[in-house]
Amino acid sequence: MTSLPPGPNPTAAARRGALGAGALDAGDARHRRPLVLVATLGGASAALGTLLVCLAVGVVGWFLADAGAHGTPRDGLRVGALGWLLAHGSGLRVDGVAVSVIPLGLTSLAAWAVWRLGHRVGDSVSGHGPDADRIADGERDWTVATATAAFAAGYLVVASVTFRLAATAETAPSLVRVVGWSLLLCATFGLAAISVGSGRAAIWAAFVPASVRAAVSACLRVLGGYLLVSTVVFAIALAVDFGTAVNVMSRLHLGAGDGTVYTALTATLVPNAAVFTGSYLLGPGFAVGVHTVVSPTAVALGPLPMFPLLAALPANGPTPAWTAYLLVLPPLTAAVAVARSQRRFPTLRWDHGALRGCVGGALAGLLLGLLAAVSGGAVGPGRMREVGPPSFDVLVHAITAFGLGGLAGGVLMTWWQRRARSQASLDSTA
Template sequence: MPSTTDRPDGSEDPFAVAEALQSVVRETEPLSPGDRPDRTTSRDTEPFDFERFDRETRERRVRAREARDGGSRAPEPRDAGPPAPEQPDATTPAGSRTAAERTGTDRTAAERTAADRTAAERAGADRTAAERNGTRRADTEPVTDVRETVLVDDAVLGRRETVRLPSQRRPPESRRSSRAPLPIAVAFATTWAALFTYLPVAAVIGLARTLEGSGGIGGAAHAGLAGWMLGHGVPVGTSIGPLAITPLLLTVLVVWRLSAAGLHVTRAMGARHSGSAPRALLVAVAVGVTYSLMGTAGAHLVDGRGTEVSAVEAALHFLVLGVAGAGLGSLRGTGAVSTLARRLHPILRHGIRSGLVAAFLILAAGAVAGGLSLALGGGSAAEMIAAYRTGVAGQAGITLLSIAYAVNASVWSTAYLLGPGFALGTDSAIRLTEVTVGPLPTLPLLAGLPPGPMGAWGALLLTLPVIAGGAAGWLLTQRLRHGRQGPGRQQRPKRRGAEVPEPSWSLLVGASLLSGPVAGVTLGLLSWASGGALGDGRLSRIGPDPVQVGLVAAVIAGVAVLLGTASARLFAPARRS
C-alpha cells in the first residue's frame, strides 16, 4: 500500500492507522464466561500486566502483517529497541535510497503509534468490560451477607438488654505496689485534719489575747487547745465550774475534715469504688484510733494550767467522732453506702432517707425563724457588744463566739417551734406558751429571745414543722415516681409521652410511718449535743430536753410526711415521661 507523504505537523498516516485497527479487530476474540473477571475474587489476586499485553499485541500484529505480505519483511525482534538504520545498496541510486528509507521509516513510525494507541484502548475496553461483566454477575448472584435491619423504636430499645459500661480502669500492679502503707496514710491524713481544725481556733483566740495584752503565743496556743477540746464535746473545768456547751459549728468542721481524711485514706489504700464495707470499716477504725491518741495527748497538754480535762473522756469523744467522721468518708469513697442501701428493704431504705430529709428540713425552718428573730433584735445585740468595752479585738472575739454557737441556737429554735422549747438555766422555760427566765449573760446571741408567749402567732409558727415534713413527703413521692427503678415500683414506660406509673400505697405509707421515728431520733440527738452547762451556778442547765423533742418530732414528722405523700399521690398529677 502506498504511503502518504511526510506531514509538516508530524501527524500520523490515516491509512496506516486504519490498517492497524482492522488487523486488531480481526485478531480480537470474544472472552468466554470462564475468562471473565469475577468481582467476588479477593483483592490479593495478581494485577493486570499492561506491558505484557502491549507486547503480545504488537507480536500478533507483526505476525499477521507478515502473513498478509507473504513474508516480504522480517519480524521485529522482541524488545530490541529502535531498528538500526539500513545500509545503502551500491546498485541503488542515492536519491532512491533516501526516499525509500524515508518512506519505510514513516510507515514504521505510524504503525507503531497506531499499535500503541490501539493497545491502550484495548486495555481500557477490557477493563470496562470486565467491570461491567462483574457488576452484572454480582447483580444476578444471590447476596449472602445480609445484615439484620434494626428498627429504631422506643419499644424495641426498651426490650433490649441494658449494657453496663465498665467502671474506672484499675491501675496496673506496678502502680498498686507504689501506694503508701495504711499506717502512713492514716497518720498523715489524721494529722492534717487535726491541724486544719485546731489552727483557726488558736488563731482567733490568740489574736484577741495578743491585742488585749492578756498573754503571748503560749497562752493563745493553750486557750486554743482548750477550745478545740470543747468543740469535740469534752468538758473543760474552770474556776467557775465546767464548760460543757459544745460549739456545734466547730463540731461540723471537725466531722467534715475527718470525712475528708477517711476518703483520702481510702484512695491511698486502693479501695475506692470497691463497694467493700469491711475495708471502709477498717479505714474508719484506723483513723478513729489515731485521732483518739491525738485527743489524749491534747488533754494531757491542757490539763493542769488553770483548766482540767479528763484524758479518758477526751479519748472516748475523739474516738467516737473519728470513727463517725472517717466512716462517712470511707463509705462514700468505697461506694459501700450504695451497696448496703440496695440490700435493704425498699420501705426501710426510703423511710430512713425521708426521715433524715424531714429532720433537716425542720431544722432549717428553725434556723430561719431564729435568724429572723435575731435580726429583729439587732439593736439589742449591738448594745450588748458595745457594753463589753474591750476594743475591736474583744468585740470581734465575742462576735465569733456567737457565730460558733449559731448551730446550737438553730436547734434551740427548732425545739421552740416543735413545742417543748428549751431552758436557759434552772427553773427556766422558753416555749410558745411560756417564757420564764432569770438573769442571763450578756451575749449577742440571746438578743433574739421572745419577750413573752406568742399567743395567736404561736399557732402559725407550729405549722412550720408540719410544712417542712409535708415537703419531705412530697419529695418522697416524686422520687419514687421519677427515680431509679427498684422493688415496689411498677415498670417505667418504654415510650415517650406515656403516663408515669404511680408508686404503691404500701410503699408510701410504710416509708412515711418509718420516717417519723428517724426524724425524732435525729432531732433528739441534736438537742442532746446542743445543750450543756455553763458553770456550777444557775446556768448549769442549758438547752432543750432531748427526750421531749424526740417524741414530739417523731409524731409531727410522721404525720406530716404521710400527708405530703398522700397529697402528692392524689392531687399532683404524674408528669409524662
C-alpha cells in the same frame, strides 16, 4: 472518685457484670497506697486541721486583747486547744465554774474535716481488698473497717496529745469524753466518708432495698430542712431585736479586735441556737437557767447574762396568740421534705409512700432528739448551770410531728405521682 460503682440490676450476676466493668485496675498505684499508713495520717490530719484553726484563733485573740502586754503566746495556744477539746465534749472549769455546753459550730467544723479527709483516704485505698466481682460474690472485705480503725487511731493520738499539753488541774477537762466524741466522729462521718470514697458504699447500696434507701433519704431531707427552717426563724428573731444585741456588745466595752474575736466565738454557738429554736417550734421549748422556760405558749425568764444571741429570746410573760401557730411548722417542713425526697424515689403504691414518709420522719425526729441532748449544758454558776431543751420531750414531739408530717407528705406525693402517671397514659393513648 468512686472506683467501684454499683449495678442497678438486682441479680448477683448483673451486679458482677456492672461492677466488674468499673473495677479498678490493680496496677493503679494511686488507689493502692499503704492502707494503714494513709488512713492513720488522714485521721491525724483531720484532727490537726481544726486544731490549728483553734490555736490560731487563740493566739490572735490573746494578741488583740492587750497587744501581748499580759501573758505569753503559750497562754493563747492553751485557750485555743481547750476550745478544741470543748468542741469534743471535754467540758472544762473556768474560775471553778463548770462549763459543759458543746459549741456545735466547732464540732460541725470537726465533722466536716473528718468527712473531707475520710473521703480522700477512701479514694486512696480503694484498690485494696477484693475487686468488684469478688465483692458481688459475697467475699468479705475488710478495707473500710481497717481504714476506719486506723483513721480513728490517728485522730485519737492528736486528741490525746492535745489533752496532755493543754489540760490543767484548774480547767479539768474530761479525757474520757474527748475520746468518746472522737470515736463517734470517726465511726459516723469517718466511716461514711471512707465507704463513699472507696466506692464500697455504692456496692452495699445495691443490696439495700429501695424502700430503705428512700426512708433514709427522707430522714436526711427532713432533718436538714428542719434545721434550716430553725436557723431562719432564729435569724429573724435576732434581727427583730438586733438593737438589743448591739447594746449588749457596747456594754461589754470591747475594742475592735476583741469584738471581732468575740463575734467569731459567738458564731460557734449559732448551731446550738438553731437546735434550741427547733425545740421551741416543736412545743417543749428550752430553758435559759434553772426553773425557766421559753416555749410558744409560755415564757418565764429570770435575770440573763450579757450575751448577744439572747436578744432573740421573746419577751417575758404571756405569749401572743399567733405564736401557737408556729407549731404547724415542724409537720409542714417534714411533709415538704418527704415530698421532695420522693421525687427521687418515686412510687405508685400507697403503702410504700406512707411508710417511707412516716419512717423517714420518725428517724429524723430521733436524730433531732439526740442533737437536743448534746446542744445544752452548764454555761455558768447558779441558775446558768441548766441551759438547753428537755431532750426527751423534744424526742417525743419530734417523732410525732415529723412522723405525721412525713406520712402526709408521702401520701400526697404518691397521689400526685399516680395522677401524673395516669395523665401520661391517657396522653399516650390519645
